[in-house]
Amino acid sequence: MSVRVRYAPSPTGLQHIGGVRTALFNYFFARANKGKFILRIEDTDRERYSEESLQDLYDTLEWLGIQWDEGPQMGDYGPYVQSQRFDLYQKYAQSLLDEGKAYYCFCTAERLDAVREQQKISKSKNQGYDRHCRDMDPAEALKRKEAGDACVIRLKVPLDGKTTFHDEVMGDISRKNRDVSPDPVIVKSDGFPTYHLANVIDDHLMGITHIMRAQEWIPSGPLHVILYEAFGWTPPKYCHLPLVMGKDGSKLSKRHGATSLKDFRLGGYLPEAIINYISLLGWSFDDSREFFTKEDLEELFTLKKLNKSPAVFDYRKLEWFNGQYIRLKDPESLKELLLPILQKDGVISDPVTEDEMGIFNGAFPLVRERLKLTTQVSEMIRFLFKDIDSYNSDDAIPKKMEASQVPGILDSCASLLEGFEDRNDEENEKLFYDKSVELGIKMGQILQPLRVAVTGTKISPPLFESIRLLGVEKAEARIRALSEQISKETA
RNA sequence: GUCUCCAUCGUCUAGUGGUUAGGACACCGGGUUUUCAUCCCGGCAACGGGGGUUCAAUUCCCCCUGGAGAUGCCA
Known part of the structure; x- marks a missing residue:
């Protein structure tokens, strides 16, 4: 039987790293086994549903380059949106009711809360619903329902015995x-099914062969098996993926940092890096290889290399991967990524002018090997396009030197700029070196104030290159400006 | 509280009944470099504890401890 797996998110929030990992693994598993990857929208929670979340889901998958074989737009097992399958769930729930495997429950939220509260205080062994309505006469229940009493449908979970299911990663898991x-509850009072019911019915009807989902679902595994049995169906294979945790060891959440894919997308990360890094969360290939493209994974992914224990999300390693992929990217497409960022940050104009493009092209090779996030490009080369509003003169004063010495150094450097463009870097370097000898200071002490003057910061692309890109005239003006500022401050 | 699951460097992980327990990030040091970064070289660093089984356990079993998840008319 060919593999059919699904990613079944609920559009109630932005796509999360954990969800994306689940989507990716399902997708890779399908591809590696020449199976089908199905996208199903689990929108049975009408309270939390949002159109924006749904759009975010599509944006995310598109950005990652994940295509589904069946989903809302196509496929023979549709509809793939649960809210459009409403009648189906009604029908199956009714059959459970008819067979006495489910029952109407009229308990109010208030009563349920009170029960739970009581259980908490008394530290009762039994937690959760007290099965108050389980033994109500079905005829009477029906009558109440028809009279308009609000109710839900609950599954009659067997009181005795135990239920076991096999997990491809974890082995056998059983629960009394x-x-x-x-x-x-399998059908809510608004008539919509809960996750448990909808998921079982859909997975069965859609011919899902493997359920790959996060380990947080393990506790409800037996429940789902009971549901399959109630319907007389054979459950698919289970494969529970290790959880993704934050630094403190609890499930990854906002307080650990960015968690939505959108944050990363806007934050300057490349899909290649995200895919590669996330794939290594709970999965590995061998003892040394850790670079994988999406295409590699579509071929190499296997359940056998899945890990059992949870993985901590390491933002720094992701950043490292991102830097690697930035450097791996071919220059033209990297430029296409960088230009809009510069425009958005107001560094260059939109549309970009020819002059700006010239400067950008010159700065590109310098910036390319310095970026970890694409968004860092703006601060890195802003000085080439925009005037420097104000200097932090402390930055310009080298260690072991008096501020009052600096203007003199700057001024003598300014005069060295004459003919700068006609000389190569070595020749210029020699010139500055000779100057430093003349002044009796180190090369670094001469270059630091200069760098700050030209770029506005201590950290920048190579200085001579920067001067060349900026233009000698502007560079000289900036050097004089800084010199003046420091003179004033020390006066 | 109850149930279930998990346990190799700080982090992601490889691995085996007998290994100098391997790689990567991070960190530290060195080299390259006008700064930063890249790049190269080197270093630090792990089998949670206790019992078994065995000639031999990091590896198999049990207990403990620790961690996590679930315990919703959310998924």
């Missing part, structure tokens, strides 16, 4: 039925 969630 009395420890399974006590008679969970």
Whole structure:
């Protein structure tokens, strides 16, 4: 039987790193096995549903370059949006009702809260629903329902026995039925199914062969198996993926830093880096290789190399990967990524002028090997396009030197700029070196104030290159300006 | 509280009944470099504890400890 797997997110928030990892693994597994990757929208939570989340899901998958074989727009097992399958769930829930495997429950939220509260205080062994309505006469229940009493449908979980399922990663997992969630709601009072019901029905009807999802679902595994059995169906294979954690070891969340794919997308990360890094969270290939393109993974991915234990999300390693991929990217497409960022940050104009493009092209090779995030490009080369508003003169004063000495150094450097463009870097370097000898200071002490003057910061692309790109005239003006500023400050 | 799952450097991980326990990020040091970065070289650093099984356990079993997840008319 050929592999059919699905990613089934609920559009109730932005796509999360953890969700993306699940999507990726399902996708890779499908591709590696020449199977089908299905996208299903689990929008049964009408309260939290948002159009924006749905759009974010599509944006995310598109950005990552993940195509699904079946989903909302195409496929023979549709509809692939749960809200459009409403009647189907009704039908199956009814069949459970008819067979006495489910029942109507009229308990109010208030009563449920009170029960839970009580259980908490008394530290009761039984947690959760107290099965208050389980033994109500079905005829009476129906009558109440028809009279308009608000109700939900609950599954009758067997009181005895135990339920076991096999997990491809974890092995056998079993749970006593009395420890399974006590008679969970399968149809809500608004008529929509809960995750448990919808997911089981859809996975079965859509011919899903493997359920790959995060380990947080393990506890409800037995419940789902009970549901499959109630319908007389065979459950698919299970494969629970290790959780993605934050630095402190709890499930990754906003307080650990960026978690939505959108944050990373806007934050200057490349999809190549994200895909590569995320794939290494709970999965590995061998003892040394860790660079993988999407295409590699589509071929190499295997369940056998999945890990059992949770993985901590390491932002720094992701950044490192990102830097690597920036350097790996072919120059033209990297430029196409960088230009809009510079425009957005107001560094260059939109459309970009020929002059700006010339400067950018000159700065590009310098900036390319310095970026970890594409968004860093603006601060890195802003000085080439924009005037420097104000200097932090402390930056310009080298160690072991008095501020009052600096203007003199700057001024003598300014005069060295004459003919700068006609000389190569070595010749210029020699010139500055000779000057430093003349002044009795180190080369670094001469270059630091100069760098600050020209670029506005201590950290910059190579100085001579920067001067060349900026233009000698402007560079000289900046040097004089800084010199003046420091003179004033020390006066 | 109850249930379930997990446990190799700080982090991601490889690995085996007998290995100098390997790689990567981070960190530290050195080299290259006018700064930063890149790049190169080197270093630091791990089998949670206790019992078994065995000639031999990091590896197999049990207990403990630690961590996580679940315990919703959310998924």
